[in-house]
Amino acid sequence: MSLNITVNGTSRTVNAEPLTPLLHVLREELDVLSPKAGCQNGGCGTCTVLVDGEPRRSCLIPISAVEGAEIRTVEGLAPPGQLSTLQEAWIHHYAAQCGFCTSGFLMAATAYLENGGSDDHAEIATALGGHVCRCTGYVKILDAISAAARGDSFDLTTTAAGLRTTIKGVDQ
């Protein structure tokens, strides 16, 4: 079938079987590569994109279910060469290690912030509960989203990571 979706503000026409996952269409047909194929089972969150503003696992959504929808991915978070506050927070707080889960986290966190989410770690953890980071950098991810929620400004030539974990009597 032929259908239209809007990807990061650009209208795209797609020819695909109705049950083809949105993830497959984005990656293999449209070369939108930020959503990753982590489990293709809805279990890890790394394929998360925004569908009309809501975070959705693109590996589980058939393309026919998003006809006419507005899809947003990391490629659309900021104009080329620029970064959103959240992306800057991610860099400054060392929230990406291998980076493979980052795209999904960023999109879920973007929706959280756009919906007025607070800097409370427990609230953030609940909102992003289904996302897996196997480098297990969760505290830094919480720090980054929290800082973006507060509207902190960031010095990208340095990192805040580790500063809060000073152990008494041990030089850091």
Add this chain to the structure above:
Amino acid sequence: MKAVGARLPRYDANEHVSAGTRYVDDVRIPGTLWAKALRSPHDHAEIVSIDTSAAEAMEGVHAVVTYKDVHKNIHGHIEGLGVPGDEPLLAETHVRYKGQPVAAVAADNEELAVRATEAIKVTYKELPSLLDVRKAFDGDAPQVHHWGNWYPHFEGEMDRRQIRKGDIDKAFEDADVIVQGVYRPAAIEHIPMETQVCQVVPEAGGRFVVYSATQAMYFSMGVVAAHLNWPLNKLKFVGGTTGGGFGGKVDTATETITTLLAIKSHRPVRWRWTRMEEFLCSSTRAPWHMEIADAVTKDGWILGRKMLTLHDAGAFARFSPYGVTKHAFHHTGAYTIPNLEFNGFVVYTNRIPTTAMRGFGVTSVSFATETHIERIAQTLGMDPIELRMKNATRLGDTSPNGIPYVDPSTVPVIQAISNAAGFELPAHYRTMTSAMRSGEDLPAHLVAQMGNPEDH
């Protein structure tokens, strides 16, 4: 020295947050085929026949490979270090673990590749399987390999990694208490967010470009070249971007089979494992079975240790002999034990081959030895930190294999930990340093083991 002490952001953070990082699965080469493997459904079976004709006849299937297509099918990951090859790239006469690759295909798309593997007919004769290292030495245990159930090539001819130090019998005669424990850390799957993945592209002049998610690029290059019997200059590896590995991408899991398919099909080929394959067929951290018996005095000196280690290699050796060697070296932990009898076996089972994970061979033995220290402390009714300080490795003490330590750090580390935890050490241990033993820190039983750090 611009980096030491500086708080630098990650060099790749900007690309990670802005969709600029190109992982292997993001490489786009026109005309790329999808690879899939047909894997063993059995833990252990003899292969009676393999018929690939139906798969080869399918439209859109461009290559089917079996062991017959591999120049040197049986290879070992560390043959260069003297560990003989024992693992076929594609199963030949037997399958020895569930999930072992038997054949592989390259097809126009993923779905077709799956159907092609399903069209390959393999007849198996099932064999009894060995899944518990503790049963490997029983007379009636199923045999994983024709040479037996444990690795026989340490130092060329030893069936174990062994250490004998001091006079173990005297240590046990002199002991007030024998403290015993069994420790069994389980297998762990690394579960990187990015599954095993590889993209191979034929280039001009018969050269092949291999985009690899490996953690060990030049090593993987050597493994591929060895299977193909090719010089290294026919392979160009592109790597360095890995979506999580944690040790699970040290083994060469995808590169050789994908290259083989690209050679046979004359097309670019991509092989990306499913999450289920990652769980069921990729290597794990080894499960270990460890038994410790320590000869201990009432006042907390550890006079001697007997230790047995059974390292579950899974079906093939891979890096396991190296893991057990590290384990043997570290089996006294951060402490000095002068009399030792250590036996470490690499045991084969009909399980997925096991590999490195975050401190290969050391994390498992540290778990056992540190837990055992706590057990000794409980048995003696002694403070476990004092027990650690008493037996801490000092300058001039020797490692299990007799090498004098030149920069031991047990003492300052325990002091810093105690400080951070708010635990006040007794005065003697608060002021202790790593200096060579003397006075009450040098009881008679520790004299003979000492060496000269200057000799090292």
